[in-house]
Structure formats: structure tokens, C-alpha cells
Amino acid sequence: MAFVSSDTSVTQTLSARAVKILIAGGFGVGKTTMVGSVSEIRPLRTEEMLSELSSGIDDLSGIEDKTTTTVALDFGRITLNPDLILYLFGTPGQERFWFMWDELAYEALGAVVLADTRRLESCFAAVDFFERRKIPFMVAVNCFDNAPIYESHELQEALGIDNEIPTVMCDVRRRDSSKQVLTTLLEYLISLTELTKASSPMDHQRN
């Protein structure tokens, strides 16, 4: 509780702040499972109404009106300290909505792209999305039973991503494994920020 009730003379402030990390990847890859394994609350679902041009997308020939679609997002919450709350948002299953939903990626600290080696191509859209939006991301390969095991460099090559981008194996059903993924992401984000700071002190100063 951040305030004392019944004292109206004191200017009330809200000291806590929230940050977000996106968990992306293809349908059924374990996004909500990962959110649930580290969240302090049962994953919640929020919805947004997005407008899109329906023509040519759903093949509703002749209809060119804007339609409104409801898109859902599952998320969890981790209170890191009394003043800092981390929200983990699992991106909607249908990738085309990500581009319409500007707020989704806005000010995200970074992203985890979950991949399934049995159908690696299902995470290409997520990789593409974060590369275009210049949002730092890592790849976490969720190890399903009987899934082929690959080395990091093999996965990086298959995904066409830079070998600087952390690529790890994980089991998102396990809390410690999901936690390890988030730790890897944060260490990567810190290293990127330090690099930027070192390479362009002027930019940093201006910011």
C-alpha cells in the first residue's frame, strides 16, 4: 500500500513503476506456460479492439470496410521490489495483429522469442517483428519431448540471426528454467546498453 488513508493534506505519490517484457513465438509454443511459470498471479487476459482493413486478408471478397477485431493478450506479474513491477506479456497467436497493435511493443525492455525446433519456421514472424521494431530479443528453444537438440550456432544460422543474440534451450514448464531465460535476457540487455554507452557517449548524453 503506497499511501495512508484519511490524510488528505499530504500530496499523494505513486512510487511504483512497471516495465514489460514480451514473450513471443508461434501458436502453441508455450508462451502462456512460460508467463504462468514465473508469474506471481495466475496469468490474466486482457483484450484490445483493433481496426483493420478486412479486404484481402480474410478473403471476404467485396467487403472493404474497416472491421474491428478483438485481440487477446495473456500476461503475468512479478513484483521485483516494492517500487518495480515486471509484466510479462505473451503476444497474440496471430502475428498479423502485432503490427496493428502499436502499444504492444512500445517501450518494451526486450523480448523472448520462444521456438520449437520441430517447427522452427513458426517463430520467424516474431524474429522479423522485433528486428524491424529494433526491440532487443533473445531466442529460447522450448524443449518438447522428442524434439531434436541443436547447438546455439545451428539455431542462429537456421533463424538467420546474429550470433550475438543469446539462443538457449529451456523447459518453460519449469520455473527455474523460465527464470534462467529472463536472467539471460536481462544480462544481454545490460551488455547492449553498456555497448551503446561506450560507443556513443554523445548520444547517451543527449538522451
Next chain:
Amino acid sequence: MKMENEVWFDEDAGPLVRPYAVARGRTRPTRHDLEMTTLVLSANTDRHVNVDREYAHILQMCRRPLSIAEVSATLNLPLVVVKVLLSDLIDWGLIIFRSPPRTSDVPRIELLQAVLDGIRKL
């Protein structure tokens, strides 16, 4: 297919009518600085307030800081509608809010380090 002269009442009209009725048809909040990770908290006030059910519910649940996404999930209303309702409550001085830190905030590294420390302690 659009049927002329067709009128839908109550539940036939689907679940969207109620939230939009509460928001009085507005689909854009008066404030544009509300995001899904903006935190909101009920203002500390002794003023007696008489507000619609949805507003009262928000004030009740926001006795501790919640994100707009959590308010939306709990009320089962789309984010856009919740932002309209929260805009009203902010304008009436009944809710205070804090935006998420910006990328341009200088102590970026400290923020990331605090997130990392928190995750390690889980």
C-alpha cells in the same frame, strides 16, 4: 451481410454494448498518455463519491497499484474502454497514475540492473 431495419436489443447485441454504454460511446480516452503498463492507484480522498458501477469497481480494486492491463482483465473490458473510464477518474481527481519509464530515461542501466536483481531473487 448487413440487414437494414434490424434492431438488436440487450444480449442479442453482444457483450460490447455495456462497456461502450458506460464509456458513453467514447472510444478514445481524453488522456493519451495511458498505456497498458501505466500504474493506477485510487486517490487518497475522503470525498464521498457517487459514480457508476464500473467506476466504483475500479476505485475499489485500485487500492493498491495496478496496471491498466490488470484493470482491463479484472473487469473483462477491452483496454480502450478501460482507458476511457480511467481518464474520467483521473480528471475527477479520484485516480492517480504513473507512466512506465521511457527508453530515454538516463539511468537505463540501473533500471535493467534492478529488474535483473529482482528476477534473480525469485
